[in-house]
Amino acid sequence: MPDAENRAPTIKEVADHAGVALSSVSRVVNDHPDVSASMRRKVLASIESVGYEPNLLASSLRRGSTMTIGFLISDISNPLFASIANGASRVLDSTGYAMVLTSSGSDAAKDEEMIRLLRWRRVDGLIVTVADEERPGTIAELGRLDVPVVLVDREIAGLPDASVVRTDHATGMRAATTHLIREGHTRIALITSATNVRPTRDRLAGFRAAFSAAGVAPPEDLIRLGSFSATYGESCTTELMHLADRPTALVAGGNLVLEGVLRGLYDLGLRIGEDVALVSCDDTPITQFHSPPITTIARDTERTGEVAAKLLLGLIDESTTGPQIEGLPTRLLVRGSTQSRHVPAARA
């Protein structure tokens, strides 16, 4: 029975109880090949009766590996990120790794701090989605790392050794924009974050590419590059829809932005799919169950996490040679929010 006394029993107690050496206990616990059946039985019995449990802290210190990976994300409460974490978590703990999850709350200064702390905790690897790819402090902290790093949907020039999971946001955004143009729109607004993260640069490129391909100048006056938040989505929507030459279609560059856009549109009494077309990124319950359903640029976030974890494990056990880049697709789901029968005439 597990004693309720002083402190947790160690291999020493087990060794004493079994009348063998410390090292023998250790060998049994780590099932080393060179242990006799009788030794194994004796030790196992003693482990049981003294109620021994391994101290992973001590073994990590000695072995030089913590079997822990750090996961740095800007916002766990965002279902998209949660889903990435979930995907990663599943493959990690199937291989015995634990995940230390830290969230910067989209605060770039906190990114640095968290990375440093994870390094001090001696994690065996890191999966990160930093809030700002260009922040020198963050890059420096990542550079000090001597364990593998996987960047999720981020791109950092000063970090040549990191593997990357790169979602192809450009293609999805280009398809969506092309779709809107074909539906007769040219006054298309894009509301998304600043360009200090790859997805935004990617989407912006896709957005403009669609216009170029159609031989139309992109409506630069309708592009809003601020943040991924709902409040930003709402205020931009309000502002845009009060423009004299207001947009006939809106593209929300993220699930939180979408919530703000919807709020803004509702407040103005504008009907989606009738008064204004709407496209969003990431297929969430809202986009599916809204009426009309919202046309969406979808991707597989769960898989994103899985791939990130697998890349990291490959780097850790050195089964992969150098840094890898893994691409993941986006696809356009056309739904009612962009299929109004009559495109509203742009006001003069």
Place this chain on the structure above:
Amino acid sequence: MPDAENRAPTIKEVADHAGVALSSVSRVVNDHPDVSASMRRKVLASIESVGYEPNLLASSLRRGSTMTIGFLISDISNPLFASIANGASRVLDSTGYAMVLTSSGSDAAKDEEMIRLLRWRRVDGLIVTVADEERPGTIAELGRLDVPVVLVDREIAGLPDASVVRTDHATGMRAATTHLIREGHTRIALITSATNVRPTRDRLAGFRAAFSAAGVAPPEDLIRLGSFSATYGESCTTELMHLADRPTALVAGGNLVLEGVLRGLYDLGLRIGEDVALVSCDDTPITQFHSPPITTIARDTERTGEVAAKLLLGLIDESTTGPQIEGLPTRLLVRGSTQSRHVPAARA
């Protein structure tokens, strides 16, 4: 500069470089009161120039505290849980604690395994939402713990020392059911998980209490106690709405269940708020942006996480005496999904 050579510098390297003893370096690092200004300066300079970084592993082993807490949750990808984790994470890392997040994927067997692993990792405390309160293995693993535990929305009789965050699901459900009864419904269906977790028992009690108070027998034939999943929500909805004496109102006992219910209703071509009234638990974007918006039993999940973390910290630093129970309210948000002008007549 941080050397790119063999292995990370330790306090020994710092001590050698500064020409002082190991213990002096340690004292500076932990800013012990008894260090002269000159010593501090010397050591700090050496730390800088050899590029020393503390090894939290070693210090944890020695100190007997890891400054890490374990967080066990059934499903990170569920935004509700993610939000709880986020709340906890915020208060924890403001006090220097890191969070090891593990998800059982609603698999009760995995709960046990994860708890054991967290114990082996010597976490300083645990916040858990187990998948099954009654599973003996889980209770046993929790019992072996000699660090504090906080249960979130769970109740385990065999664990008298644990603090508990208990959301008052009963009151919210009772209010919702009463509201439906007042709207003229009696054929009200409830779709939720099995009763092996507290929220479900709580909601069930509230549901029945509303009927008792109204002097009506609760429709026991319309209660479905299976799981919190979307697929369960969908299959129950389909089954229920094919009943001869089918329900005129549906209560979804969770955000995932709601998604299934919506799918089921859409497939049958039933209009929410017209053909059938609908109530859900937890105020998510879907419930807000659905048309009509869905009447919801809301709670503050972010706060749930915060409170859990605070309770745990109180237990860890022994600022609180014994196990605490912290109650959190639910409130009913009445919206369009339960306000149809005409209540459909129950078919004979």
Place this chain on the structure above:
DNA sequence: TTGTAAGCGTTATCAT
């Protein structure tokens, strides 16, 4: 196959 002993990088106790 088993035992002995030297670390892993800290912190804390004890002298000085």
Place this chain on the structure above:
DNA sequence: ATGATAACGCTTACAA
């Protein structure tokens, strides 16, 4: 105020 030194619990050469 500072310096030796013994833990913390484990793994791993190396010896037997």
